[in-house]
Amino acid sequence: MSHIPDDASSMSDDVFEDPETTQRRLEETARYRANYATSGSGLGGGGSSGIGSSLGGSSSNAYSTGYPGYRPPVKALQMYALEDAVFHGDGDDDEYEDGWRSYRYDEVGMYCQPPQPPFDDTVNHKTILLGDSGVGKTSFLVKYNTGEFRLGSFSATVGIALTVIMLGDSGVGKTCLLIRFYDGKYMPHYYITTVGIDYRNKVVVVDGTRVKLQIWDTAGQERFRSVTHTYYRDAHALLLLYDVTNKTTYDNIRAWLGEIRDYTQDDVVIVLIGNKADCSNSERQVKREDGERLAREHNVPFMETSAKTGLNVELAFSAVARQLKCRGTVNGDDGKFNVHDYVRDNTQARTMCAQCKSM
Ligand SMILES: Nc1nc2c(ncn2[C@@H]2O[C@H](COP(=O)(O)OP(=O)(O)OP(=O)(O)O)[C@@H](O)[C@H]2O)c(=O)[nH]1
Numbered sequence: 062m063s064h065i066p067d068d069a070s071s072m073s074d075d076v077f078e079d080p081e082t083t084q085r086r087l088e089e090t091a092r093y094r095a096n097y098a099t100s101g102s103g104l105g106g107g108g109s110s111g112i113g114s115s116l117g118g119s120s121s122n123a124y125s126t127g128y129p130g131y132r133p134p135v136k137a138l139q140m141y142a143l144e145d146a147v148f149h150g151d152g153d154d155d156e157y158e159d160g161w162r163s164y165r166y167d168e169v170g171m172y173c174q175p176p177q178p179p180f181d182d183t184v185n186h187k188t189i190l191l192g193d194s195g196v197g198k199t200s201f202l203v204k205y206n207t208g209e210f211r212l213g214s215f216s217a218t219v220g221i222a223l224t225v226i227m228l229g230d231s232g233v234g235k236t237c238l239l240i241r242f243y244d245g246k247y248m249p250h251y252y253i254t255t256v257g258i259d260y261r262n263k264v265v266v267v268d269g270t271r272v273k274l275q276i277w278d279t280a281g282q283e284r285f286r287s288v289t290h291t292y293y294r295d296a297h298a299l300l301l302l303y304d305v306t307n308k309t310t311y312d313n314i315r316a317w318l319g320e321i322r323d324y325t326q327d328d329v330v331i332v333l334i335g336n337k338a339d340c341s342n343s344e345r346q347v348k349r350e351d352g353e354r355l356a357r358e359h360n361v362p363f364m365e366t367s368a369k370t371g372l373n374v375e376l377a378f379s380a381v382a383r384q385l386k387c388r389g390t391v392n393g394d395d396g397k398f399n400v401h402d403y404v405r406d407n408t409q410a411r412t413m414c415a416q417c418k419s420m
Pocket residue numbers: 229230231232233234235236237238248249250251252253254255256279280281282336337338339340366367368369370
């Protein structure tokens with residue numbers, strides 16, 4: 062059964078299923094993995110049935126994806142292997158526990174396969190499923206990955222995700238802001254400095270249109286800079302954060318803007334954010350007016366946010382989604398949207414935030 066929130070203005074994940082289906086699926090996945098471990102068969106093994114066995118056999122003559130005989134360049138394979146290690150090597154199963162969730166393809170089993178010998182014919186590479194809406198692309202992929210056919214579990218896939226990258230010095234609150242947006246929670250004890258880069262997908266509904274954002278949380282630490290630079294070029298939008306309680310992070314914004322100029326596309330959407338606006342005046346080292354002035358200098362919209370209270374968090378992402386939609390990157394261009402006006406009209410001052418009032 063497909064569940065889509067009634068409130069069209071709300072944020073929602075892109076693919077839904079009901080809690081019982083989730084529970085059943087988790088149990089089946091556990092059974093499946095247990096069988097896999099004992100029999101050595103499974104998605105790619107000779108003992109499984111269906112699409113998985115016909116496409117994903119482990120013999121050296123079988124090709125898990127792509128055309129027979131196709132050999133991706135070794136460089137590309139090395140890159141994908143590296144990406145898998147970086148993005149999927151954390152064994153993070155937390156997201157399996159909630160009933161309302163969004164699938165990433167790695168969550169539906171693509172990475173259940175046993176370790177393969179590096180860089181041979183069985184290594185995955187990119188394959189794109191194309192075809193009209195409703196022909197069964199998502200079901201096909203899920204069947205291939207899990208061996209299951211899930212009738213009616215999926216809502217329509219929403220285009221290809223637009224890339225939003227979060228930047229700023231280490232400790233400014235990028236991860237907390239993303240978690241607040243993605244999960245609606247503040248995790249003060251979640252503070253483990255980001256290593257390299259990580260992402261979450263989230264769909265934002267803008268005037269009835271579903272805009273899928275792929276949000277990349279980068280490591281603020283200098284030593285990861287060369288990794289994160291490689292992602293800048295694909296960015297449609299950037300959220301550039303400083304910490305209002307740490308003047309150095311504000312002073313470094315100019316350097317960040319320089320990097321952005323060097324590595325991103327010219328039309329990238331940038332929003333400047335002063336985070337931790339919940340902190341008291343005695344803790345504050347950067348006035349709101351300073352943030353506004355810097356933003357004016359660089360002609361970018363500005364807002365103060367708090368991952369702790371949720372102040373302006375949804376606004377930051379919805380401003381980006383609206384601007385990208387308006388530019389025609391997603392479903393047409395009405396040409397009337399002005400991100401500066403939108404942010405100015407919708408920004409909440411700290412005193413106006415209901416959550417802040419209750420603090
Ligand atoms: N008071 C307050 N603290 C915050 C807020 N956002 C984050 N923090 C705290 O700031 C610290 C750093 O937060 P992170 O989200 O890990 O910072 P980051 O920018 O992702 O850091 P790196 O991963 O090292 O780049 C944590 O202790 C958070 O609890 C906020 O809005 N208000």
